[in-house]
Every structure is written in structure tokens, then in C-alpha cells.
Amino acid sequence: xxxxxxxxxxxxxxxxxxxxxxxxxxxxxxxxxxxxxxxxxxxxxxxxxxxxxxxxxxxxxxxxxxxxxxxxxxxxxxxxxxxxxxxxxxxxxxxxxxxxxxxxxxxxxxxxxxxxxxxxxxxxxxxxxxxxxxxxxxxxxxxxxxxxxxxxxxxxxxxxxxxxxxxxxxxxxxxxxxxxxxxxxxxxxxxxxxxxxxxxxxxxxxxxxxxxxxxxxxxxxxxxxxxxxxxxxxx
Numbered sequence: 001x002x003x004x005x006x007x008x009x010x011x012x013x014x015x016x017x018x019x020x021x022x023x024x025x026x027x028x029x030x031x032x033x034x035x036x037x038x039x040x041x042x043x044x045x046x047x048x049x050x051x052x053x054x055x056x057x058x059x060x061x062x063x064x065x066x067x068x069x070x071x072x073x074x075x076x077x078x079x080x081x082x083x084x085x086x087x088x089x090x091x092x093x094x095x096x097x098x099x100x101x102x103x104x105x106x107x108x109x110x111x112x113x114x115x116x117x118x119x120x121x122x123x124x125x126x127x128x129x130x131x132x133x134x135x136x137x138x139x140x141x142x143x144x145x146x147x148x149x150x151x152x153x154x155x156x157x158x159x160x161x162x163x164x165x166x167x168x169x170x171x172x173x174x175x176x177x178x179x180x181x182x183x184x185x186x187x188x189x190x191x192x193x194x195x196x197x198x199x200x201x202x203x204x205x206x207x208x209x210x211x212x213x214x215x216x217x218x219x220x221x222x223x224x225x226x227x228x229x230x231x232x233x234x235x
Contacts, residue, residue: 004159007152013165014145021142024135029106031128032113034097040090043098043112047086050111051078051104057133065137065169067176068144072136078105107132141168148175155188
């Protein structure tokens, strides 16, 4: 059921959501550990393909929330135009388990491991891609809601009506609609008019006389000893 939610209460929901998203990230990255023996060329080829498919899924989710004032940039987070670090890993004499420390992004490594272990058409691969895409969508909603909370506080709006404060996407959508509504424009305009009236009323009242600043006298201290004069400076 919908109800009024105080901004401080909404911030608490956002803190809980952030903790849940961090936990979801940890769970995703622990899935499908790579086998001790693997083919590096096959892995590199699979990574490039998983990266492309993962980006497609993420962009599809982010397109659903294109109305947000700001979003994560998945391309800068996930993709690299050059493959220098990947080539270095491929040609290294030491075979290391591939992760972001060697090249790429940990989410795309998780997707690659799933594809190698289960197959590109396996339902688990499709589910994992959706989980990663949903995580980026929810993180974008979280960033947008943090911005909205600051905006609401600055404009002295203490509470908003929300249907489900724990649902990041619906909450962000409802607040976005509120901010763009004629009602909020009227509310903010009324606040401006009240502030102008209050300012005029204050300026019309007799002002207390200004206190004169005390005059400081400067005198020479004849007993002052300067230890760093040419005569007394240490050698």
C-alpha cells in the first residue's frame, strides 16, 4: 500500500539497498569458478563474446530507465578499446586465472566462465546475464534516488508518497513523476513567494544600529627581542 515516506526513512531504505546490491555482486563474482586447466586462447575468445553479449543485456535494462537524471556508464566500466592487457596475459609465461587484475571486468569474467562451463545457450548463462544487467539497472536507480533525496531536501520537501520504498525502480519513477508534476511546481512557487514576503517584512522592520568596530592601536614594543637578526642569528 502506498503511503507517505519521510526523506530520512527513504535514505535508510537506500542504505539497505546498497548493502543488498553489494551482496549480490559478491554472489555473482563467486559463481562458476574456472577449472585449474583451461585453454587461454579459448578463454580470450569467449571473453570478447561474453563482453559483447553482457553489454547488450545491460544497455537493454538501462534503456528502460532512460528518464533518470544520471546513469552508470557501462561502456567505461566494462569495455576496453584496446586489448593490450589481454594480449600480455595470453603471452605470459605464467598461467594465471583470468580476472580484472589481468584484463577486463570481473562481471564479464563471471559471464565468460559460465559460458565455458555451461554453454552459450544454457539457461544459467541467460539468467546470469540478466542478473548482471539488473544489478547495473538497480545501481543506476540508486544513484538517481540519492540525487533525488538531495534535491527534495534542498527544496524543503520532507516526505513523499511512495507505493513501495524498497523497490528502487518504482520509487525512482514515482519521484521523477512528482518532480515533473504541476503540483510540485505550484508548491515551489508558493515557497518562493513566502520567502519574498518574509524578506520584505524583515527589511521593513527597524534595524538595530550597527556596532562600531573597535579601533586597534599599534605601538612599538621596545623590549622585543628578535632571535633571527643578523647579529643574533645562529651560525
